[in-house]
Amino acid sequence: MLACTVLQLSLKCSGLSSAFPKNRSLLQILPTGLTCVFTKFRTMDSNKQSQDSSSITTDEPMQDKNIQHPSSSTESNQTPSTDPGLLPGETVVREGKAAILFPNANEVFYNPVQEFNRDLTCAVITEFARDQLAQRGVRILVPGEKDRVVVQLSEDKNGAGDQEAPEQPEQEHPKEEEAAEKEYITATVGERCEQGLRVLEGLAASGLRSVRFALEVPGLKSITANDYSAKAAALIARNAQHNNVTHILQASQRDASMVMYEARGRKERYDVIDLDPYGSPSPFLDSAVQAVSEGGLLCITCTDMAVMAGNSGETCYSKYGSVSIKSKYCHEMALRIILHSLDQRAAVYQRYIEPLLSVSVDFYIRVFVRVKTGQVVVKNSASKQALVYNCVGCGAFHLQRMGKRINQGKHMKYSAATGPPVGPNCEHCGQRHQLGGPAWAEPLHDINFVQKVLGAVSGNPTRFRTSKRIEGMLSMVTEELQDVPLYYTLDHLSSTVHRSTPPMMQFRSALLHAGYRVSFSHACKNAVKTDAPAGVLWDIMRCWERSNPVKRERLSETSPAHHILSKETTLEACFEIREDANPQSRKRHLTRFQENPQANWGPKARAKAGGGIASELEDKRKQFQGKRKKPITHSSQLKSFPCKKFRKGACTLGDKCCYSHDLEKEAEEKMD
Numbered sequence: 001m002l003a004c005t006v007l008q009l010s011l012k013c014s015g016l017s018s019a020f021p022k023n024r025s026l027l028q029i030l031p032t033g034l035t036c037v038f039t040k041f042r043t044m045d046s047n048k049q050s051q052d053s054s055s056i057t058t059d060e061p062m063q064d065k066n067i068q069h070p071s072s073s074t075e076s077n078q079t080p081s082t083d084p085g086l087l088p089g090e091t092v093v094r095e096g097k098a099a100i101l102f103p104n105a106n107e108v109f110y111n112p113v114q115e116f117n118r119d120l121t122c123a124v125i126t127e128f129a130r131d132q133l134a135q136r137g138v139r140i141l142v143p144g145e146k147d148r149v150v151v152q153l154s155e156d157k158n159g160a161g162d163q164e165a166p167e168q169p170e171q172e173h174p175k176e177e178e179a180a181e182k183e184y185i186t187a188t189v190g191e192r193c194e195q196g197l198r199v200l201e202g203l204a205a206s207g208l209r210s211v212r213f214a215l216e217v218p219g220l221k222s223i224t225a226n227d228y229s230a231k232a233a234a235l236i237a238r239n240a241q242h243n244n245v246t247h248i249l250q251a252s253q254r255d256a257s258m259v260m261y262e263a264r265g266r267k268e269r270y271d272v273i274d275l276d277p278y279g280s281p282s283p284f285l286d287s288a289v290q291a292v293s294e295g296g297l298l299c300i301t302c303t304d305m306a307v308m309a310g311n312s313g314e315t316c317y318s319k320y321g322s323v324s325i326k327s328k329y330c331h332e333m334a335l336r337i338i339l340h341s342l343d344q345r346a347a348v349y350q351r352y353i354e355p356l357l358s359v360s361v362d363f364y365i366r367v368f369v370r371v372k373t374g375q376v377v378v379k380n381s382a383s384k385q386a387l388v389y390n391c392v393g394c395g396a397f398h399l400q401r402m403g404k405r406i407n408q409g410k411h412m413k414y415s416a417a418t419g420p421p422v423g424p425n426c427e428h429c430g431q432r433h434q435l436g437g438p439a440w441a442e443p444l445h446d447i448n449f450v451q452k453v454l455g456a457v458s459g460n461p462t463r464f465r466t467s468k469r470i471e472g473m474l475s476m477v478t479e480e481l482q483d484v485p486l487y488y489t490l491d492h493l494s495s496t497v498h499r500s501t502p503p504m505m506q507f508r509s510a511l512l513h514a515g516y517r518v519s520f521s522h523a524c525k526n527a528v529k530t531d532a533p534a535g536v537l538w539d540i541m542r543c544w545e546r547s548n549p550v551k552r553e554r555l556s557e558t559s560p561a562h563h564i565l566s567k568e569t570t571l572e573a574c575f576e577i578r579e580d581a582n583p584q585s586r587k588r589h590l591t592r593f594q595e596n597p598q599a600n601w602g603p604k605a606r607a608k609a610g611g612g613i614a615s616e617l618e619d620k621r622k623q624f625q626g627k628r629k630k631p632i633t634h635s636s637q638l639k640s641f642p643c644k645k646f647r648k649g650a651c652t653l654g655d656k657c658c659y660s661h662d663l664e665k666e667a668e669e670k671m672d
Contacts, residue, residue, distance in 0.1 A: 093208070096122070096464070097215040100208045100239050113362060117276070118209055119464040121299055122216050124357060124368050125272055127452045128297045129197055129219040132271065133187065136195045140218040141188045144460045187219040192248050196221035197271035200263075200291070202256035202284060203227060207236035207249070209274065214245035216463075224270075226252035226259050256284055260291035269293040276301040282319040282341070289346040289353075292371045297356070300338060303364040308334035313436070325436035327390050327397070329486040331360040331523040332444075336485065338367055339440035340385055346371060347381045357453070358444040359473060360523040379414060380405060386441035386485070389422045393431025393560035394496050396534035397486060398422050402438055428538055428567075429496075429560035443482040450477050472590035476522040479583045480529060487521045487529040493541055497561045502544050508581040510540045513574040520583060525593050536571060538564050543573035 086092070086101060093100045095115055130140050187193040196219045201210045203226070210225035223245075225236045233253035240249040252259065256275070263269055273292050275281045281288075281300050292298050302308060307316045310326035310333075317323050320341040324333060335358045343353045353369040382403025389398045398421040406413045422433055454474040461467040494501040504526070511518040511530055521527035530537075545565060555562040585592055643659035645651035651661070 095208065096212045098208060098211040098239075098243055100206055100211065101242055102206050102235065116361065116466045116469055117301065117364070117366060118212055119466045120359075120366070120470055121209070121274065122212060123453050123457050123464065123470060124299070125197075125199075125213065125217050125297065127449065127456060128272070128356075129217065130452075131449075132197065132295070133193075133195065133219045138185045138187050138193060138195050138219060141186050142218060142456070142460065142463070143189060144463055145456065146459055189218045190215055190245070190248075191218075193219050193221055198293075199223045199272040199274070200259065200270040201225050201274045201276075202259065202288075203275060203277050204236055204251075205229075205232050207232075207239045207251070209276065210236070210249055211239055211243050211245060214240075214248045215243060220248055223249045224252050224259070225249055226254055226256055228253065228255055257287045260284070260287035263291040266294075270296065272297045272299070274299040278303065280304045280307070280319050281338075285342060286345050286348075289342065289351060289371055290349055295370055295372055298342070298353075298369050298371055300342070300367050300369075301364055302334070302338055305331075305334060305363060305365070308337055308365070310436075322438055323436050325388065325390050325434050327436075328395060328489040328492050328524070329397070329527075331365070332486055332521060333388070333436070333439060334365050335360060335367065335444055335523070336439035336441070337437075338365065339369070339444070340438055342367075342369060343381055343384065343440065347378050349373075350375045350378055352377050352381060354446065355440075355442075355444055356446045356449045357474075357477070359477070361473075379412070382414070383417075384440065384442045385438040387435060387437040388439060388486070389420065390434045390436060391426040391429065391431055392434055393426055393429040394534075394538075394564065395488065395492055396426060396428055399441060399485060401441065428534060429563045430558075431560060439485075441485050445477055445480070445482065447478055447482065450474055454478065468591045472585060472592040473522050475585040475588075475590055476520055476583075476592050479519055479585060480521055481517055481519045481531065484517075484519075484529050484531050487524065487527040488537060489524060489526045490528055491526050493528075493537060497538075497541050497545055497564055498550050498555070499541070499545050499548060502575070505577050505581050506575040507540065507544075509578045510543075510573040510575050511536070512578050512581055513576070514540075514571060518581075520586075520592075522592070538567075539569050539571040540573040542567075542569045543571075544575070 087103075090101050090103055093102060095112075095118070126140070126142060133140060185193070185195065187196060198221050199210075199213055201207075201213075201223070204210055205227055207225045210223050213220065213223055225240070227233055227236065230253050233251045236249075236251035237246075240246045240251060260270075260273070269291055271293050273288050273296070275284050275288060276299075277284070281302060285300075288298055288300075304319075306312065307319065308324050309330035310316075310324045313323045313325060316337065320337050321344055322337045322340050324330070324337060327333065339353065339355055339358065346353055351371055351373050353371055356368045356370055358367045359365065383401055383405045385402040386399040387402065389400065391397070400419045400421050401417045404415045404417045406415070425432060454471065457464065457467055457474070458471050461471075464470065490504060490507055491501050507528065508518045511528075511532055514532065514536060516530055516532035516536065518528060518530040518532075521529050528537075542565060550561065550565060552562070552565070555565070638658045639660050641659055642663075643651050643657055643661055646657065646659070646661045647663070651657055
């Protein structure tokens with residue numbers, strides 16, 4: 001009892017006693033290990049003394065794929081700290097302008113590969129805030145940003161440009177312009193803006209993303225960093241205090257869906273909602289489309305790519321209402337599946353989506369959509385979705401719209417679509433079709449908005465560490481054909497007819513000579529996105545095959561290659577390279593695709609309460625990983641590995657086999 005009294009007096013002297021509830025025991029509130037460093041809180045500066053922190057602890061893990069065990073982080077991002085707020089075993093991760101405290105265990109984990117995701121999100125929200133706040137009379141000021149070429153006002157004395165607008169004569173109404181300039185409010189990073197945006201991060205874990213918003217995105221009124229785990233909520237509050245952003249950022253410990261359901265009222269809605277879960281976001285989509293404000297921004301991440309890329313079509317349908325299929329265009333198909341799911345759920349509440357930016361990155365996909373309300377526009381939803389017929393032999397695909405709309409003057413007539421667009425078998429190779437979808441069939445991006453983000457990032461390259469990659473990817477996005485869903489891959493076209501792959505520039509030039517459009521795709525390195533029908537592509541491949549003929553006698557009569565090459569060519573392809581075949585992003589040698597930054601850089605293991613790694617994951621790693629950690633320098637070392645053919649009774653080498661035939665030794669190792 002005496003110890004509790006002493007600690008309470010220390011809290012009162014340091015200005016932190018108000019952070020703890022009066023009706024709870026002090027020992028129930030303090031996190032584990034905090035008592036050993038509690039006396040150090042009195043050395044904290046006066047700014048931290050006046051801020052609140054919640055410290056409720058449980059053994060619940062923080063489920064966030066953006067954080068990972070510190071061993072995978074680069075040394076430049078982690079620094080041991082002597083900060084008095086650090087608990088034993090904690091480290092500091094620095095990313096952007098944020099310095100985040102997190103435990104040195106698998107309770108949370110930091111993944112440096114996801115820094116691109118967070119950088120891109122900060123850039124997108126900044127431009128979204130610029131658009132939205134300009135209508136409220138607020139100009140945002142980004143550090144390091146130069147003046148815009150065209151602004152609404154005559155001149156910006158603060159050094160930050162405003163929304164692009166037609167230039168007006170400066171001398172016609174000088175008094176009105178001066179009055180307008182005085183009424184304009186300037187919002188800077190790290191400061192609370194009363195007319196600013198309200199942001200919700202539903203699954204915040206350590207709060208890294210929210211802290212970065214508070215420190216790097218201007219024009220924010222409030223940020224709610226929510227997590228269901230009490231330990232996560234306590235860590236979020238500590239990180240907000242550590243970065244001096246408690247005047248903007250508030251920690252919340254609730255179910256994310258309930259937080260959004262309770263914000264469905266027009267005055268309670270959030271301007272920006274960010275959902276970055278571990279795996280699928282499907283449980284949160286219904287509440288998210290209701291809780292975002294009119295014209296608000298919804299940011300969604302999906303990391304369950306195995307489901308969305310065709311490995312489990314039935315699971316994809318149960319989560320997103322769409323069947324995924326295994327194909328070369330699976331990554332763009334995944335983007336269209338999540339957009340279809342968002343639009344379908346929004347339509348239930350007479351709302352619809354407008355995709356601003358949709359990207360497939362590394363091991364996940366990320367979409368930024370604007371949500372609006374309008375019963376008339378919602379009627380167009382059916383005609384925006386399409387079924388996909390995919391040939392299992394040659395990979396040719398056709399889209400079938402779910403609905404049909406015809407403009408009849410002042411009225412729009414809606415009817416059911418007619419189809420199917422294909423026969424029972426593929427007209428090119430004779431194989432059957434797979435049916436996938438429905439999927440979003442409209443453009444994936446708002447090019448005007450993407451160009452604003454691209455201009456802001458390229459004009460201020462020191463703002464993010466991944467600026468070069470953002471510039472390269474957004475440049476590719478602006479070059480994509482927006483009205484052409486899905487794509488082919490050049491290596492798959494070549495392997496189908498058993499021929500060497502033609503140079504990409506020659507193949508693209510052949511399509512341009514034939515009168516069709518062609519572009520790359522940010523989702524795949526060898527993608528060919530074109531409005532040319534599949535028959536034209538196979539005509540070009542037949543013309544390419546003439547230079548290196550295939551031995552037809554080796555081809556099976558039922559193979560796709562035999563069917564395709566046996567048909568007559570109706571188009572004579574010209575492979576002379578054209579200047580416009582090479583896009584600007586390729587000419588400028590931009591960083592368009594990410595190389596593997598390090599070994600095992602994927603989404604990582606799910607966090608576990610109390611740290612450590614789940615036992616089933618340990619067993620799986622022992623079974624499939626690290627079999628040959630030591631390099632084999634001599635063939636005699638192979639004797640330590642069992643012979644798979646001998647185990648099946650198919651090895652005929654006997655003692656000459658370089659692998660082990662000792663089954664008893666193998667059984668003993670398995671038992672161990």
